[in-house]
Each structure stands twice: as structure tokens, then as C-alpha cells.
Amino acid sequence: MSSRPDATTTRADGRHGRPWRAVGAVVVVLLAMAGSGLIGASLKTTAPVRPPQPAAQTGVTAPTGVPFDDVDLGGTDGPVPGLARAVPTAISIPRIGVDAQIMPLGTNPDGTVQVPPLDQALLAGWYEPGPSPGEVGNAVIVGHVDSAAIGPAVFFSLGALQPGDVITVSRADGQPANFQVDSVASYPKDAFPTEQVYGPSDRPGLRVVTCGGQFDEATGDYPDNVIVFASLTS
Template identity: 80%
Template sequence: MMGSGLIGASLKTTGTPRPPQPVAGSTEPTVAGPFTGTDLDGAEQVPTGLPRAAPTGITIPRIGVRAGIMALGTNPDGTVQVPPLDQALLAGWYEPGPSPGEPGNSVIVGHVDSAAIGPAVFFSLGALQPGDTVTVDRTDGRAATFRVDSVASYPKAAFPTELVYGPSDRPGLRVVTCGGQFDEATGDYPDNVIVFASLIP
């Protein structure tokens, strides 16, 4: 089975502000069904998904993110790659999985901070709330916009692999970064903050 926790020590420096964390409560996501609306005739709209196309950028208005995206795979030990720390302002798309907008769960990861630059691309990810939007630009010129269903924090040792990388017949997005209280001894964060979102038709 694929390794799943977001690795990559942040090598945080003292004095860097602490990233916001999801609202305290159950760590189980309250993932709503994929967004549906109604058209002018009252018929339900269900997103069917877009053809495969690599993502080029991600925009999250609530937290001021507008970043490029690089393609990532897996490390030799089976864990998912993350962007290099010297490119901590870029996000990374897990290329073996669905592209954003395709049926299935597309996964985008990024650092919370780094010693070199301080706050990184997803520093404020934990501040997102249900109803917020995430837009991903694609190489085919189309943009896939997702509505946030829930935001949750999980210990890295209990990463919800199936909820993030598992199969789905609807287009979903999972955005992942590090979270929790930075551990000076290990030079890493103990948790992952995960945003669960559904494609808006």
C-alpha cells in the first residue's frame, strides 16, 4: 500500500508564526456528497468530470494562495513525493492519480513552511472553511473549481489513506500539508491538515 503521510521536515526556525489549524473537534471529515445544484428546470446537476489534463496552478482566495503546480510521483519507499524545500512556494500534484476535475480524488500537496522562507504555499490551509473555493488551472485551458466540504487534521501515523487516495466515481480534490505543533526535536510537524473538496458543476 502506498505510503501516505506528507513527509518533508520543515526545518522551522524559531520565531516563525504558527500556522492556523482546523477548528477543534472530531478528526473525522464531514465530507458532504459531491456538490449538486439545480438548473433552471429544477433538474439536479451532478458534475460528471473533465478529461485528463495536468494542473498548472492553484488559487485559494480565502487564504491568498496563487501558486504554480509541479508534477510529483512516489519515493523509492512508496511515500508520496513533496516539492523540494527550495521550492516551498510551489504546490505538487500526485501525477499517478486523477487530474483535478477528472472523476476520482485528485491530490495536491505542499509545504506549510521552510527554514529558508518561513511560511510556505499552504501555511494558512487550516483556516479554510466549508463553502470556500479552490480553483485549479489546467493545461487544456480549463479551470476546475471545487467547493470545500471539510477541513480536518490527522496524526501522520493515522493518515486516512483511503479517504485521500481511494477510488471515487465523482471528481474530488484533496489538498494536504503539515500541521499540529512543530516538534523541535524531530524537526517536523506531527500531523497533516487535509482539505476535502468536491467539483462545482
């Protein structure tokens, strides 16, 4: 089955170059259940191959074991200037062999964040109401981990990424946004770090999200979310 992250019941600001922080804390609170059912479609095989999981298995704390509020996920000595807003077209992650097209995503009528359709599980999706990759703020890209129809999907190996790995997002303006992975961690879906994924930031960041954990045959879903935190490099 496929599932989806909950989000705000209204479209957030952040379009046309406005930073995500202009949305305000209320929207961040409304996103508190984001990722609580994100993008897991079971592999129905006799001997299923399960996706790799990150070494950092966390709840509401950073991989270092201290609260996120006390951790700088920037990955640089100072903020890197952001790029102008531009639609992302593709994402490349050499370490795990990802070279995928990106589709824009919004919200469903019930306020949940859209995900790529299962028949296009090899595509990634950009959360369009937020910043574009390279803009100041946290750009969010999501994708399926697997699918009953095709097996491993676009972000099947996301949990194998390590700090220092490179992610490149191609953009419609021809200027690629190059990111370096700061951290990779797994969170229970009921402890999704909403503010660190969808919330405000004064620097250009990228969050890449898929499902993770041990697949639950009874519920037909994964219990966790794997999240990659990355920062724009100069």
C-alpha cells in the same frame, strides 16, 4: 527538515484518463501510511509563527464525528460530470492568498510520494499517478507548510479554510477546475485517512494536504496532517 508521505511501491493506474478505482483495494492498503511524514519543514526563528489549524481535529472520523464511510463528502445534490484528463498548472485559493504554480510528482524509488523540493517551497505538487483535478476520482495536491529558508510556504494557511471556500485549479487544456471546500480537518500522521485521500471515488474531488499541529522541536517535524476535502462545482 522536510518529510514525505509514504505511498505504494508501484506506480498506480489512473493515467490517461483511467479512474483511480481501477487500481483496486490492494493499492489503497499499500497507501495506508500516506501522509505519515508529510511536508513539514521547521521555522527556525526566535519567535516562530505557527500555521493556523482547522477547527476539526480528528483521528479516523469525519469532522461531524461519524465514520467517513457514512459521510458524503460530495458537497452537491448529485455528481458533477468530470472533465477530461489534463495536467494542472496552477492553484488559486483566494481566502488564504494562494496563487501558486503546480509541479507534477510521482513516487521515489522507495515507494514514497515525492514532494516539491524545499528550495521550491512556494510551489504545489500534483500526485500525477492519480486523477488530474477535474477528472472523476480524488485528485491530490500537496505542498509545504513552511521552510527554514523562507518561512511560511505555499500551504501555510491551509488550516484557515472553511466549508464553502473556493479553490480553482488551472489546467493545460485551458479549462479551469473549480472546487468548493466540503470540510477541513487535521489528522495525526499515524491515523491518516488514506482511502478518503487516495482511494476511489465516483465523482470529481480534490484533496489538498500539508503538515499541521504543534511543531515538535525535538523531532523537527509536525505531528499532524491538515487535509482539505473539496468537490468539483458545475
